[in-house]
Each structure stands twice: as C-alpha cells, then as structure tokens.
Amino acid sequence: MVEVHLDSMLSQFVARRHLTTSAGSVGALLDDLEARYPRLRHRLRDESEAVRPFVKIFVNGREVRPRGDGGPTLGPRDEVDILHSIQGG
Amino acid sequence: MARRKKVQVWVGTRKGGYVVEGDSERRKWTVKPPFHADKEVFRITADPRHPGTAYVAANSGWWGPSMFRTRNGGKSWTEISVPGTPRLKARSPPVESPSAQFPIKNLWQVVPGPTSAPRTVYLGADPGLLFRSDNEGASWTPIAALNEHPTRPQWNPGAGGMCLHTILIDPDDARRMYVGISAAGAFRSDDGGEHWTPKNRGVEAPFLPDRFPELGQCIHKFAFDSADASTLYRQDHGGIYVSHDRGDRWVRIGKSLEDDFGFVTATAPSLPGEAFFIPLQGISRTMLGNQFQVYRWSDRSRHWGALVPKGRWPGDYGMHRDGMATDSLDPAGVYVGTTTGQLFWSRDGGRSWNLVPYQFPGIHSVDVGISDRS
Numbered sequence: 001m002v003e004v005h006l007d008s009m010l011s012q013f014v015a016r017r018h019l020t021t022s023a024g025s026v027g028a029l030l031d032d033l034e035a036r037y038p039r040l041r042h043r044l045r046d047e048s049e050a051v052r053p054f055v056k057i058f059v060n061g062r063e064v065r066p067r068g069d070g071g072p073t074l075g076p077r078d079e080v081d082i083l084h085s086i087q088g089g
Numbered sequence: 090m091a092r093r094k095k096v097q098v099w100v101g102t103r104k105g106g107y108v109v110e111g112d113s114e115r116r117k118w119t120v121k122p123p124f125h126a127d128k129e130v131f132r133i134t135a136d137p138r139h140p141g142t143a144y145v146a147a148n149s150g151w152w153g154p155s156m157f158r159t160r161n162g163g164k165s166w167t168e169i170s171v172p173g174t175p176r177l178k179a180r181s182p183p184v185e186s187p188s189a190q191f192p193i194k195n196l197w198q199v200v201p202g203p204t205s206a207p208r209t210v211y212l213g214a215d216p217g218l219l220f221r222s223d224n225e226g227a228s229w230t231p232i233a234a235l236n237e238h239p240t241r242p243q244w245n246p247g248a249g250g251m252c253l254h255t256i257l258i259d260p261d262d263a264r265r266m267y268v269g270i271s272a273a274g275a276f277r278s279d280d281g282g283e284h285w286t287p288k289n290r291g292v293e294a295p296f297l298p299d300r301f302p303e304l305g306q307c308i309h310k311f312a313f314d315s316a317d318a319s320t321l322y323r324q325d326h327g328g329i330y331v332s333h334d335r336g337d338r339w340v341r342i343g344k345s346l347e348d349d350f351g352f353v354t355a356t357a358p359s360l361p362g363e364a365f366f367i368p369l370q371g372i373s374r375t376m377l378g379n380q381f382q383v384y385r386w387s388d389r390s391r392h393w394g395a396l397v398p399k400g401r402w403p404g405d406y407g408m409h410r411d412g413m414a415t416d417s418l419d420p421a422g423v424y425v426g427t428t429t430g431q432l433f434w435s436r437d438g439g440r441s442w443n444l445v446p447y448q449f450p451g452i453h454s455v456d457v458g459i460s461d462r463s
C-alpha cells in the first residue's frame with residue numbers, strides 16, 4: 001500500500017493526517033482521495049483537474065506534478081506527502 | 090418622521106471581509122469582526138431586492154474560489170456553489186463542470202438580477218466568464234454566447250488576469266446588459282445575453298499597435314448615469330469616457346486632468362448627471378497630487394471638480410476597480426477603500442470627507458446595503 005501524509009491545512013476536510021491507498025499513480029491517488037473525502041474535491045484540483053498552484057505533491061521526497069495520463073506511477077512502498085506551500089504577506 | 094435606516098458598508102479585503110455599520114445619519118461607524126479571513130474577498134455585493142442579503146466572492150491560492158451568502162446582514166453565512174464547484178457539503182457525487190474548458194482562476198463580480206427576477210444573480214470570473222443563477226447561487230448556468238464569443242481568441246489578460254469585473258443591467262430594460270472584461274473591453278447584449286457586441290468605439294488602447302481597435306481595450310470599470318441609462322461613464326486604462334448612446338460611441342472627457350488613468354467610477358441615485366472618478370498617476374498607480382483625492386464629473390456643465398481639500402490626507406493611495414461605492418440615500422454617501430486599507434467616506438455627495446478609524450487589510454471592494462433598523 002502507498003502511504004499518504006496530509007498537511008495540517010487539509011485537516012478541515014479530512015479528519016486524519018495519515019492514510020493508505022492502493023492507487024497506482026498520482027492521478028489515481030487524487031481521484032481516490034476525492035472519492036473517499038468529497039469535501040476535498042475542487043480543493044486540491046480545479047474543475048479541469050489541474051492541481052491548484054500552491055498544492056505541492058512529493059513522492060518519496062521528490063516533488064511531482066500529475067501528468068495527463070495520471071502519472072507518475074506509484075508502487076506499494078512509496079510515500080506521498082501533500083503539502084500547501086506557504087506564501088507570505 | 091423618517092424611519093431610521095441601517096447602513097452597511099461591505100468591505101472586501103486581502104484578508105477576509107468586513108461589514109461597517111452605521112445609521113442613516115452616517116456619522117459614526119462600527120467595524121464588525123472580519124469573516125472568511127483565510128481568503129481574499131474580491132467582492133461583497135449587497136442585494137437591494139432583499140435587504141440584509143449579501144454575496145461574497147472569495148479566492149484562495151490554496152483552496153480555489155468559493156462563494157457565501159448571508160440573509161441576516163452578516164450574522165451568519167452559508168456557502169453557496171461556485172460554477173463547476175458545488176458547495177462543500179454537496180461534493181458527492183462529483184458534478185461535471187460546465188466551465189472545465191476555461192477553469193475559473195478567480196471570482197470577480199456578483200450582481201443581483203433585476204427586480205423582476207428576485208432570485209437571479211450574475212457572476213463574473215477570470216478568465217472572461219459570465220454565469221447566471223436563478224436560485225440565489227445554488228447552481229449556475231454559463232452564458233455561452235459571451236463565454237464562447239467568436240472574438241475570444243483576441244481577448245488578453247490585464248495585470249489582474251482576464252477578469253470579467255463589471256456587469257450592468259439596464260434598469261429600463263432588463264434584457265439589455267453590459268459586461269466589462271479586461272482586456273477585451275465592453276460588450277452589450279440587447280436580448281438577455283443571447284448575443285453580445287463589443288462596445289468600444291472611440292476608446293483608446295494605448296498599449297496596442299491599432300490604438301482604436303474594435304476590442305482589446307483594458308476597461309477598468311463603467312457605470313450607468315443614475316437617471317439616464319443611455320448614458321454611461323467609463324474608466325479605461327486609456328482614459329475616462331462618457332457615452333450618451335448606450336455605449337455605441339465613447340467620448341474622452343478626462344484629458345483636462347493631470348492624468349486620466351484610473352480604476353474606478355461610481356454614480357449615485359441622488360446625483361443624476363454626475364459621476365465620481367479617482368484618476369491615478371499612470372506610472373505609480375497612486376492618486377493625483379500625492380494625497381487622497383476624488384474627482385466629480387458634471388455631465389451637464391462638462392466640468393471636473395476635485396473634492397478633497399489640498400493636503401487633507403497626504404500620501405500615495407492606490408485603488409482597485411471595485412474600491413468605490415455610493416449609497417441610495419439623499420444626500421448620497423460615497424465610500425472609498427484603498428489598497429493600503431483606508432476606508433474614506435462622505436455623507437454629503439463628496440463635499441466633505443472622513444476616514445473610518447480602522448486599519449483594514451488592503452481593500453479590494455466596497456459596496457453598500459441599506460435596510461430598516463431592526
């Protein structure tokens with residue numbers, strides 16, 4: 001299973017900070033999160049499914065952006081962090 | 090004896106929204122605590138058809154756009170839907186987006202529909218999108234004739250994005266509507282939004298090779314004359330204009346000013362034939378004379394008047410395009426919010442001015458609602 005870690009800003013939509021998924025790609029992971037936690041829908045991605053500008057996704061510590069085909073792919077030992085970059089002012 | 094009114098000045102800021110309350114005397118104001126403070130509130134619009142009702146259009150780089158409605162003057166808020174984005178509690182099952190072709194970047198404008206359609210609300214968004222709701226924001230219908238206008242490939246974003254920032258509904262004919270899009274220009278529909286025609290003849294676009302194109306103008310704000318809806322006043326990137334034929338032709342009126350760049354214009358019901366502007370220095374985008382200053386145009390005498398005494402509030406104040414509003418009382422109240430968080434007001438049509446003693450975050454928008462005191 002893929003381990004997913006969410007930042008504290010997401011706690012208003014998801015009651016837990018850590019969860020697991022069997023999704024095989026980053027795109028499928030976002031689909032899975034939105035299906036399990038509908039209040040997340042349109043918060044991580046806009047209505048065209050583009051990830052919002054300040055949402056950052058890291059796979060095993062490396063930042064990734066989902067591609068049109070849903071990739072990058074995920075394996076059972078991967079760890080995913082979803083963070084919101086902090087903007088000052 | 091006239092019944093006392095409650096005057097609510099709705100202030101949208103970089104860090105949430107505020108309501109500033111006074112009575113019809115408009116001498117003392119109370120600033121209520123902020124709401125939606127985790128969001129940039131681009132616009133709060135009072136609905137004069139339903140006193141106490143107001144709509145919030147908010148944006149966030151983290152969470153995207155969101156909308157809220159109050160029916161009790163801001164005591165409580167209900168989240169309503171954004172086009173393509175149902176309200177939080179209703180996000181399952183997923184709703185297909187009607188606007189996925191043009192994802193919404195920011196919400197800019199909310200405008201109540203005509204009195205004949207009391208539940209209708211219009212919404213303007215970036216990139217150049219217009220929506221109508223016939224159920225007070227529970228769902229939205231894209232106005233395809235504008236959103237997919239054949240000239241759309243010629244539209245370009247201004248510095249604030251490709252914002253649809255102004256929506257005007259003719260008080261004499263609800264099927265006649267206008268919108269302003271930066272930087273596409275003004276458009277008019279005479280058939281309730283079925284067809285749209287650019288209305289920019291005579292307006293200079295100093296940043297384009299063709300300085301008087303059919304469209305591409307960076308319109309910043311426009312408003313009806315309060316007694317004659319065939320007359321409109323217009324603040325563009327390329328100057329200040331008036332039209333006396335429903336936007337068919339525009340005549341520049343700002344050339345006698347030191348600079349007629351600016352963002353705002355407003356008119357007041359008790360001041361027909363007059364319009365307020367706040368011209369800015371074109372380079373710095375700050376008010377003329379290095380002080381707080383408001384100008385009033387008289388369309389009858391065709392003269393400008395500077396309304397604030399010299400040196401009253403020295404400084405370099407900026408404005409956003411929704412930063413000025415008037416109320417429906419007589420004499421008119423005029424309200425100006427600055428990008429540095431000052432809220433100025435006049436209770437006598439601009440003859441004298443005061444400053445609300447509160448430091449707001451940078452102000453995006455100001456609007457006024459009036460209701461009976463409860």
